[in-house]
Amino acid sequence: MNQIKKLLIIGFVWPEPNSSAAGGRMMQLISIFKQNGFEITFASAAQDSDFMVDLSEFGVIKKSIELNSESFDDFVAELNPDVVLFDRFMIEEQFGWRVTEKCPKAIRILDTEDLHCLRTARQKAFKENRTFELVDLLSEEVAKREIASILRCDLSLIISEFEMKILEENFRINADLLFYLPFLVNRMEEKELFELPAFEDRKNFVFIGNFLHEPNWNTVQYLKEAVWPFIKKDFPDAVLEVYGAYPSQKVLQLHSPKNGFYIMGRAEDANEVVKKARVVLAPIRFGAGLKGKLLEAMQCGTPSVTTSVGSEAMHSDLSWNGFVEDNPVEFAKKAIKLYQDENLWKQSQINGIEIINKCYQTSDYADSLISMVKKLLEDSENHRLHNFMGNLLQHHAYKSTMYMSKWIEAKNK
Template identity: 25%
Template sequence: MVSLFGRFAASPHNSKIMRAIASEFDADWYLSHYSDVADAGVDPLAHYVRYGAREGRNPRPDFDGTSYLIINPDVRDAGMNPFYHWVLYGRAEGRVISHDQGIAGGSSGEMPALEFSGLLTPLDCLASSQLRRLDLSALPDKLMGRGFPYGMVPGPVSFPLVLFRDGPGEVPADRIQQALALTTGAVHVLSRNAGRRRGKGRDRLRHWSLTGDAALADLKAVLKGLDSEFVGLWDAAFSPAISAWHFLEAALRQDPVLAHAGASLVRRDGRLWRSGFRERAGEAGLAALGRDAHFLDPYQFRLKPSAMLDPCFGLARVAALRDAAAHVGRRDGPRMTEAILRLAAPLARFGQPVFAAQGCALALSEDEPYQPLKPAKADDGVLPNDPGPVEAVVFVDSVPPMPDQDAGSVTASNFVDIFLERGAEVVFYSTAQRNWNNPYALALAARGVVCLTDPVVRNYTQACEHIAAAGYERLSFLLTRIYAGGELVEQTRARFPQARLIFNTVDLHGLRELREARIAGSPAREFSAQATFARERDIIQRCDATILLSEAEMTELSPTLGHANLHLIPMVNEFSPPKARYSQRRGLMFIGGFAHYPNVDAVEYILDELWAPIRARDPDMVLQIVGPHFPDRLRDRLPEGVEALGFVPDLGAALEKVRLTLAPLRYGAGIKGKIGTSLAHGVPCVATSLAAEGMGLQAGRDILVADTPEAFAEAVISLHGDEMRWTRMSRAGYDFCEARYSRRVVAAKLNALLDGVPA
């Protein structure tokens, strides 16, 4: 994809832009949001105009420049500063100013209508008004990769909660009401000044008066009277999200071996990582809660082995706790957390592992952060359930994968699942879109990915500090695209000299830009493309390995960079054998996202050169153009028989209705997702030789190739009207792609790369 911010050289003079946007620019927000700018002491407005817009930074909290360029490709194509365009023209034209607004408003009818509301959310803290309510269950299945974990469902839980305050004072009344709202079961309140309370739900309340230093005895008494399978343990200093309880319950039901799951992870070195946010009294913002900056992303749903039972918040099996309590001596202490911690060693001896659940957000309700206790040890002095070595893959790209939008994102989404399935921690950093409530970031997090988003990190330097603090024993960086991860190769190598750096080209941008420049006949653009190509070669030599998509790219680079550990790992296709027969289909389709300019050029080529000879041979032929962000200037000139459908939620269903797809690309690089998608659904394709290059397809067997308008039209008409040939090519193309581009094949190549790259 062409960099969204790579064409600002054509913008008016900087001083003109600064004057136009000065009254709309939020300088205070910009400095507070981008700490590196504040630290440098530069003028925020000048920084945004000169550098910030190109880097994907935003001028104020309600304006998303990256989304504005995606939603409005005419602005991107004109090379204008997005905020400058909106101030001068876009506002009067009613254009949306963020991706989220476009989603909610259904901009042009091309974006998926995602609604986020309800109870199933990692940040639905009833006592924390700052935390927004987002329903992750509303995310489409396609965004969820291999699926949402554990089949979580919304609504109150049914198990009882033990609510206590581990310190002086009573359990707050609002916390009791919150507990009653979160569960339909009983709420047991342990307090030193217990008394009967009146109010809603009082029939489900049981108050226990803590006596002196007998916290353990009181806990045993509570456990003895429980008749449920699970019990929630909850320190009133925290405000858990309802989805946290749901996730813990689903995790314990999924794995009967688990005795306890909590929201804190204790590493074998004794460090405690807490998942969630801390509310600062009297302040509107949120700050990460943790000790020594160790922080678990609260938008991550994943279990990990822990060295201890979480004494402050977690869900346990009642039977396991009773058994453990029977083996714990009478030494009592004044703190309930100490009593809970003392149950960890017997659990470990019984072979029942203790796990931590990331994705369970907690908001600290008091101003002082909780000071964690030292982890409990088994009798032999060894920490139970040692988490062992940790491998992490840091995925750096411009934006989170959008698998409902483009084929490249389908591959990226599959890469994420492959990394997770090998047991690695996956950390995602976006160079241009770090809003925590971005639906695509939420979808990653719900699959178990640590998303380094605002407000956790503001820039890549802070991201690196979080990664370094994690202490991973094996660390790989997947630096994706020259204009995103490739820009950070020197900084990454300097900060992590022992890490494995893998350059994921997606395609050779310099090669694609060079071909585009030659078609346009622009020496200036050709010179710029040569510079891009030179930078790509430089990045390849700085990294430990490089991923190329096509055989053509491998051939291009091997003569001079064959020593650079090049790996051919193609795109991943989602396969669906064709269901509709030839006779049940008719017409043609072009597939492509139009934020990618080669697709715009291909449609222009269809309209200018190909459609007339095709319709001359078959006056009833129809063509559907499918893909988001279709330009209005092309929509206004569509001829008879051509329809632009925009974004299609179910592309597989749409492909069941057509006989052929077209891929008349005139420039580009890599392998073409539109061809792989078509063949993976059993739909033959007619393409130019450039579109089919490097894929290993055999012309006439797997695909038809033509490079002149007359030859292209003849190939389309002949294949569209020949049932026997269509059936043969449908099967051949599908079988070829399954053997080359299936997830199974790509996973084997990707794992071999991760295992074989030298440190």
């Protein structure tokens, strides 16, 4: 790969690394490709936001595009990218056929963020008050769309080992189409804990999460109604600060200073907020992927209490940096114990460092990703030849998406 290669990223939204883990993940991907000499254009049909990152500071070209418009065809044909990265399957549905039509040789990569069908099926089971089963995925409408998108692409980036297993075993996806890529951070040494606020210099419990994400709103609601009363009963001085971007009115209504339950809104600096807290609480009841807030807690030396869904695929076979507990009464007890026991708290910090260093090292994955992309660039024809189901979808079922888009385009004229 001697000459400079062009990467086009088509974003669901403009990256907001301070608002969500998804924004941070996108900036990690940009960094990997930038460091490997790619010329990057980031395009999105989303509106600009006050909190979006200035892409020009990272040497990335920003391009606003339109949905259901042939103007995208002209843009992508002129750019003629070597690699196109779709940010979530909905973006591949919308723009994938246009990329295939205008730039058939471009490598198509899907960043799933997390498996939307897993999150949706779990949420549905939760609302119907039943236990989620993996077989639920097979009847999930979103699964049909998401799996079709994965099959149409040359490579899909999967953030969770649990989701890799689901795709290979439940959906029978060929492993050659999947690449495991968790959140990526730098190695952390135990001595770095001495540079962080000490046990006695920290106070309060904290939760942090983007409220546009349904599992976060549900978590805070559950904290307020089911967990916090048990914590306050045994620890009357306890205070919980809830931070998060885009809080709705129903979130703000949970603010209750007399009960030590504070809705703080957007954090100016999420890292600083978590570093000053003593314990992170995240009783997540449904969701998918990896939880950025829990990895961030480990980096800040802040132990956490979460659920089995929250810790899923996050710590390999290592001890959690705190506790994993699904029962609200036990969750409250463990939260208080972690908050008050300094030795346990310090051991939990060390557990967090071990998880970071074993599971999330940039050096373990970044080079492998670029090697895989180079391999695809060199031999895309052979790779695609062996992806028969993907070719089938490109040939038949996919046309419905194309004609629907063309119909909207014609209607708009």
